Amino acid sequence: MPKAYVPNDKWSRRASEEGYRARSVYKLMELDERFRLLKKGMRVLDLGASPGSWLQYAAAQVGTKGTVLGIDLKEIEPVARHVATEVADITDATQVEKILAAHGLPEIDLVLSDLAPNTSGIKDIDQWRSIELSQAVSAIAQHALKPGGTCVMKILRGADFDPFLAEAKRSWDSVRTAQVEASRDRSREIYVVMQKR
Template sequence: MKRTRTSKAWMREHVNDTYVQLARKDGWRSRAAFKLLEIDDKDKLLKRGEVVVDLGATPGGWSQVATKRVGDGGMVIALDLLEMEPIHNVHFIQGDFREDEVLEQLEKHVGDRQVGLVMSDMAPNMSGVPLVDQARIMHLAELGLEFSRAHLKPEGAFLVKVFQGTDYETFLRQMRETFKTVVVRKPDASRDRSAELYLLGRTLR
């Protein structure tokens, strides 16, 4: 299929992106690694020994950051519908985290430990129709929140990507009903023109 002018412009911007170049240089799988690094530097989420669940983990940039920061005593469990190349000390489960079989695998890995952080940088395949894409994005965020309610320890945290637009305020209310504190983060590695934000909820109500 012939590339459109828009996709060519995106590819040119992507190749010249400072964070894309830094990711290649430093061995990160995606520029998204820098978003998590910045948020964690500020909010200290990835504590040594912590159990972390990475929803929609592929290609693995966030899992790479998480496993380095929680150390050998910690645990990172990555879930995705798509395959992911192995990462040292990261347990990868391929499948839908809403399915019982996948949740059973997760629970087997966690054992008698408690999940301290659920993080989700998930995004759907974009259709180019803003209302449709926004609805899909917020649906993924809601699924992550539902998962967090079921699996986080009481003092745990949930970090999730959202986009400003329809349903954002509704979801923000749901976050505030679920967590004692909720803050908004817009890391430098997020492109300025993007409506992308991250919500961080801490300590379940």
């Protein structure tokens, strides 16, 4: 008989016990506690959403009067009736635009991104890919968020991080950063919370 998969770190074990699809959910929970991100009735866009633990948590927080749309390169198993999912590359601006229009989502309250590039194993390349994804997320969020809306994104910190943050401070009303307990690599992984004018 094949042995059942037993997650070997405390966050993965907790996720499996609590019915979440990934340990990443505890990062969003911590960010939500700290920044009060999710509220009933909100419209949320989650970029890089597979396998869907952020979608599960966001769906519960916004309730059935809210909506959540998740986009990922990979197919996502259904989450709930008020959660839609699409397969797409978020760096393809035209495709993202079409998806948002199809879901009637020009006015979004919160953009989330836990995007992680496929890692090459070469630190500088992975970090640069992370910044490239973050620039794409920032552009989508600037276009899709309503005034006062918030964008939260994960970034791998490296040489290109400071120029990215400086640019963000020029384009966004407020920019805050946070590290979270549940990150595997807390020294490199950082979350940026930005608010639109």
